[in-house]
Amino acid sequence: MSYPICKDDDLLSFAEDEVEERPTTTESWHILIVDDEADVHEAxxxxxRNLSVEGKLLRFSHAGSALEAYQILTSEPDFAVVLLDVVMESEDxxxxLVKRIREELGNAAVRIVLRTGQPGYAPEIETIRTYDINDYKTKSELTRVRLFTTLAVAIRSYRQIRQLEMSRRGLELIVSGSTGLSKIRALRLYAEGVVTQLSALLGIAPDGLICAASNPQTGPTRVIAAAGRYRELIHCPLDDLPDVGLRGILQQCISRQEHLFSSGTCLYFGVRETQGIAAFVNVSTLDPVNHNLLQVFCANVTVGFENVLLQERLHDFAYYDQLLGLPNRNRFIQLITERVGNEDISLALIDLDDFAEINTVLDYRFGDLVLRTVADRLAETFGPSSVLARFAGDTFGVLGPSGTLTQDVIEQIFAAPFAVQGEVIRVSATASLIELGDGSIKGEDVLKDASIALKQAKVLNRGRATPFSADLSEAARARIHLLTDLRAAFSAERLFLAYQPQVDLISGKVLGAEALLRWQTQEGHSIPPDRFIPLAEQSGLMIPIGEWVLRTACRQLRHLADLGYPDFRMAINVSHTQFREPGFVPMLERVLEDCRVNVELLELELTESVAIGHIDSTAAKIAEIRDMGISLALDDFGTGYSSLSILKQLKVDRLKIDRSFISEIDGRGDNSGIAELVIALGRQLDLITIAEGVxxxxxxSHLLQLGCKEGQGFLFARPMPATELETWLTARDNLDAV
Known part of the structure; x- marks a missing residue:
């Protein structure tokens, strides 16, 4: 059906209507004419023709039906205005089509001008309110001037809507970039938001925009964001920019640290810890309003850039080693988790042996150079197919193909000396190896297993690379469970002291007792001291347990004195970790004051290990304790590292001969060489000797012949709880009375 559109003032009668404008740019507004009559398109x-709006020409596309128009808008969504006939293949x-454009295509920006030859088919007010259209005109009233006016209003409305959309998108990108955690992506998103926001502020298309950052510490000036034809240059050096003039403007803006407004607009952002960031916008002239807006915009954006860079630095500190630039422990755990389940990947922990001595004997700066040199050789050996990390101070982690990451390869790395600052040094390393497996265990558990194997290798296979075995993991987990149970037992007061009497070997008279720490579980099982005491020492639990032992033994000593044993001596073991605590002596003074015991009846038993590496401080602390009136014994003498000179410096009162040397004495008294030496040494130094395990x-009899006067062991009595000790003492008193 056709409708007349040409009257006395119709579209073809426009000689008297002067609306011609001279375009100022080659850009254009895209207009879609939708009508089922060809003469309407032509008219x-x-x-x-040749008219422009806002300095841009009008460019036309044509559709003869609503379906054809929908297909065009689907493939090419950047139309500014649709001039749309109402009645075409159907009356509505x-x-x-308007409804499909808004709802199915989600295009809220394009302006729609309805034109109809039969206005009665759709009431104007109801149609405009329901279908989100820009204008509703009858064809008969659209003269050239009126058509142009309607189109100009629609185009200006479209431009404002697009600017709002661009502004919203720019703000979304800026917020996303400010809160992003990814190092490179966050900065890029933020910079893209900046160029998009600039185009929205200035009302230009985001094409030809480019943002560059300069930081001498990280390399040459680089493109961090771009739009349009320069987008492929993101992350590239600025020197790769083919436009020499544009490259020069950006470099000049950064070097002069100020905005430039010639040959386009180049904005400077004075971001701390960089030489600056520059953004180029292809706009030569700015009105005063836009100029002021840009000043405020740049100030706000600079703060945002600094926040993004701060996040980068925080990310670096959290996940990368600051000395070597390698992934640190946190990042290494992430990398392990990502690769768990790959049966062709292995993990190695490589710990440098005695690295602390390099720092002590030479200095920390030289030690840092050693770490760099070792890292370089590891990276060179394992190549880009592997990931190298600094797992701890002098421990490296490597993730790589199982065929490359082997025991032999690791040991070969440290077989040759290292050249550091002209010095040739040899560095030994102990390593553990583990395959990532089938993914049945977590990445953190893999790392725990590797750490267990490394600790075991440091003890048993120092200087070598040791594969992980499941037995090591099970043993470690058993120790952890045991430590947990020990903490619970201590809190629940399931630890107790057993007392083993010490006697005069000649007369059999009871001289005192040694207080021994014991642990019995709720189920009635006894845990051997050599299993739980080392765990307590390593975990720090021995400090509170040790104080409890001292208090409990001193209270028992006081109680025995009240029962009629005023000369009874109490020997108490003190752990080397407990003894080395700075507050040990003040704690001992508090215990003695609280328990009110005769200090001359108190003897502290120390092992030889207290003196290793701490001879001066140990000797001073022993002297302080002896000045309090307390005697000291050196326990398990001969099993550790003591030398005669150390023994002289410590100035203890008594030597305890370890039970292992006593057990060597057979029925004829043979095989008693070490026990005999210890007794002779004690006699030479005027020290009392006491034998354990008699x-x-x-x-x-043989100990008496050798000159040892005191002893303890199953021959006299087993260790017993306090109540049994009191009963045992009473029974001996009654026997002596008979």
């Missing part, structure tokens, strides 16, 4: 384009085809009369 509309003829009426608007135009209105249906189990038969032959041992007692």
């Amino acid at each position: 509309t384009e003829l009426a608007l 085809a135009g209105l249906r 189990e038969n009369e032959a041992q007692r």
Whole structure:
């Protein structure tokens, strides 16, 4: 059906209507004419030919039906205005198309001008309110001037909507960039938001925009964001920019640290810890309002850039080693988790042996150079297919192909000396190896297993690379469970002291007792001291346990004195970790004051290990304790590292001969060489000797012959709880009375 559109003032009668404008740019507004009559298309384009709006020409596309128009808008969504006939293939085809544009295509920006030859088919007010259209005109009233005016209003409305959309998108990108955690992506998103926001502020298309950052510490000036034809240059050096003039403007803006407004607009952002960031916008002239807006915009954006860079630095500190630039422990755990389940990948922990001595004997700066040199050789050996990390101070982690990351390769790395600052040094390393497996265990558990194997290798296979075995993991987990149970037992007061009497070997008279720490579980099982005491020492739990032992033994000593044993001596073991605590002596003074015991009846037993590496401080602390009136014994003498000179410096009162040397004494008294030496040494130094583990009369008799006067062991009594000790003492008193 056709409708007349040409009257006395119709589209073709426009000689008296002067609306011609000279375009100022080659850019254009894209207009879609939708009508089922060819002469309407021709008349509309003829009426608007060579006209421009806001300095841009009008460019036309044509559709003869609502369906064809929908297909065009689907493939090419950047139309500014649709001039749309209402009645085409159906009476409401135009209105249906409007609904599809808004709802199905989600295009809220394009302006729609409805044109109809039969206005009665759709009431104007109801149609405009329901279908989100820009204008509703009858074809008969659209003269050239009126058509141009309607189109100009629609185009200006479209431009404002697009600017709002661009502004919203720019703000979204800026917020996303400010809160992003990814190092490179966050900065890029923020910079893209900046160039998009600039285009929105200035009302230009985001094409030809480029943002560059300069930081001498990280390399040459680089493109960090771009739009349009320069987008492929993101992350590239600025020198790769083919436009020499544009490159020069950006470099000049950064070097002069100020905005430039010649040959386009180049904005400077004075971001701390960089030489600056520059953004180029292809706009030569700015009105005063835009100029002021840009000043405020730049100030706000600079703060945002600094926040993003701060996040980068925080990310670096959290996940990368600052000395070597390698992934640190946190990042290494992430990398392990990502690769767990890859059966062709292995993990190695490589710990440098005695690295602390390099720092002590030479200095920390030289030690840092050693770490760099070792890292370089590791990276060179394992190549880009592996990931190298600094797992701890002098421990490296490597993730790589199982065929490359092997025991032999690791040991070969450290077989050759290292050249550091002209010095040739040899560095030994102990390593553990583990395959990442089938993914049945977590990445952190893999790392724990590797750490267990490394600790075991440091003890048993120093200087070598040791593969992980499941037995090591099970043993470690058992120790952890045991430590947890020990903490619970201590809190629940399931630890107790057993007392083993010490006697005069000649007369059999009871001289005192040694207080021994014991642990019995709720189920009635006894845990051997050599299993739980080392765990307590390593975990720090021995400090509170040790104080409890001292208090409990001193209270028992006081109680025995009240029962009629005023000369009873109490020997108490003190752990080397407990003894080395700075507050040990003040704690001992508090215990003595609280328990009110005769200090001359108190003896502290120390092991030889207290003196290793701490001879001066140990000797001073022993002297302080002896000045309090307390005697000291050196326990398990001969099993550790003591030398005669150390023994002289410590100035203890008594030597305890370890039970292992007593057990060597047979029925004829043979094989007693070490026990004899210890007794002779004690006699030379005027020290009392006491033998542990005396189990038969032959041992007692031979010890007396050698000159040892005191002993303890199963021959006399087993360790017993406090109540049993009191009963045992009473029974001996009654026997002596008979």
